Amino acid sequence: SIAEQAAAGLDRLSQAEYARFEALNGAYRDKFGFPFILCVRRHGRDSILSEFERRLGLRPEQERETALAEVFRIAALRLGD
Numbered sequence: 001s002i003a004e005q006a007a008a009g010l011d012r013l014s015q016a017e018y019a020r021f022e023a024l025n026g027a028y029r030d031k032f033g034f035p036f037i038l039c040v041r042r043h044g045r046d047s048i049l050s051e052f053e054r055r056l057g058l059r060p061e062q063e064r065e066t067a068l069a070e071v072f073r074i075a076a077l078r079l080g081d
Contacts, residue, residue, distance in 0.1 A: 024052040039073040
């Protein structure tokens with residue numbers, strides 16, 4: 001997970017970008033009650049931020065399905081490795 005996040009550039013965020021990610025993480029957890037799950041191998045910083053914003057607009061049942069699909073993507077890639 002750490003290597004995947006680093007590959008997406010999440011280990012090189014500016015202070016402003018870090019603050020934005022923190023705010024989105026908090027809003028996401030408050031709304032859905034679980035951490036944001038995304039297959040970061042398929043994304044960069046900008047698309048991760050876009051996904052955060054898009055998914056915050058989903059209904060809880062839609063987001064549970066979306067998050068579960070991301071878990072399956074992550075698992076498939078890791079098993080493939």
